[in-house]
Amino acid sequence: TPGVHVSGVWRFESLIMPGAGEAITSHPEGNTPLMARTRVNAFAGCDGLLLKHEGYNPTGSFKDRGMTVGTTQAVRTGATAVACASTGNTSAALASYAAQAGIPGLVFVPAGKVALGKMAQTLAYGATTLLVRGDFDACLKLVQEASRELGIYLLNSINPWRVEGQKTIVFEMLQQLEWNAPDFIVLPAGNLGNTAAFGKALREAQALGLITRVPRIVSVQAAGAAPFAHGFRNGFATRQAVQAETIATAIRIGDPASWDRAVRAIRETDGLVITVTDDEIIDAKVVIDASGVGCEPASAASVAGVRQLVQSGVIKASDRVVAVLTGHVLKDPGILVELHQERADFAAANRPVEIEPTVQAVAD
Ligand code: F0G
Known part of the structure; x- marks a missing residue:
């Protein structure tokens, strides 16, 4: 119907909350693009990398x-x-x-x-x-x-209904790929609600026969906020909260709430949990931004993670990989001002130039 947009969440109503009907509160949301960007792929070293940009949601995040x-x-x-x-x-x-x-x-x-x-x-x-x-x-x-x-x-993601909605990132991505599942799905991880949701979505998609092969989930944490990655390294035998610190404030979390559900997601998909440093996050963000796509710092952790796994040989250049960009570039204007205008030592800075209002100044 002209003028009526179908929600990218509620078109999966029967898989998330059957019969919600009249109660549905929707912008709408979802229907986010899956993008291929040559510069980002060259940076990551992966030809088959696609970016699922959740920053295109109404409030700018997944x-x-x-x-x-x-x-x-x-x-x-x-x-x-x-x-x-x-x-x-x-x-x-x-x-x-x-x-x-x-x-x-x-x-x-x-x-x-x-x-x-x-x-x-x-x-x-x-x-x-x-x-x-x-x-x-x-x-x-x-x-x-x-x-x-x-x-x-x-309404935190310990609320199971939040997880139901976030499953649709995976359903929608698989549909965009015509149900031909990628080899890896890579996402930034903090409180672990999204990792849990991705695991549940893949389990259900397989049970319904929508996919025959399950992609490996890769959860990427900031090195200074990585309790889940520490747990992964010892087979999740122990769980230790940390004092979190990272430039990616979205994932500055030391004691994630959805731990158990996320462990299940990693185990069931033969997944991985890795860490990237703040410098690696910024390096990836600069490339994503300069490709014209843009994202907030935490989101760039996913592309930084792909690059690291290509370098260590886990991901092959020819593998089909979807990296989720979780938030819009305008979410964190503070970091952009700092990098491009304030920090003297930032090599990739795109400095604005103040001029007199003359053509000569423009020419100079
Ligand atoms: N990326 C962004 C942009 C986020 O805002 C978050 C979480 C994550 C990744 C990590 O997702 O927590 O499900 O593992 N942000 C939460 C918030 C904590 O309060 O906005 P997660």
Whole structure:
């Protein structure tokens, strides 16, 4: 129908929340592109690399896919308020969907550690915003206690409906590939909700006979926030929280909530968990940005991860790989100003040039 857009989440309604019907709260969202970019592929060393750009969602990150389903469930259960802890993207999505549903939204974010674009969105969409003096892990603990005691509907990815929505990243990607599954799906990992969702989606796609071969999931963590990668190295025999620090504030998480479900996803897909340094993240981001695609720092971890696995021989140049870009370049304008205008030592800086308003100055 002209003027009516079909949601890339709700066209999979029967696989995520059958019968949601009237309660559906949708922008719509999803229907994100799968892109091939020569420069990015040359950087990664992989000819068959495709970028699934989730920054094309309405609030600029993949979180919209989980939030449309989570908010719909909040509507169905008559919730009087919704809440989440966030490094910024979940809060932006919650604020937007809660506004649409007409339910008050409450977000808990680590004070001083949320990228500017995300904070701006959260405030603009009207969520009550609590700047918690602590990290994301402290925010998550607090929101769980507060929602239990105050009767607020919790919309972090420990809420299974969030995971249901995020499964559609995989369904949609497989459909775009005409159900010819890639060899690897590579994604940045923080709280591990998305890794868990990808594992569940692949399990279900295989059970339904939509795919015959299961791609290997590669979860990429920032080296300074890598408890899941540490666990992977010892076969997930132990679990140790860390004090997280990384330039990729979206994944600055030391004690991920969806650990067990993510372990299952890695095991079932013969997956891998690796780390990339902040320098590797920035190197990848610079190339993704300069290719005209752009993404926020955490998203670039996926391409940095592909490059590393090509160099170590795990991924072959001819393999078919999908790297998920989880958030839009405008999510974190602060890092761009820092890299291109403020930091004297940044070799790839594209410095703006201030001039007098004369043609001579332009020519110079
Ligand atoms: N990429 C981006 C841009 C994110 O915002 C997040 C998580 C991730 C990757 C990692 O996904 O947590 O499912 O492993 N952001 C959450 C938030 C924590 O609050 O916005 P994950």
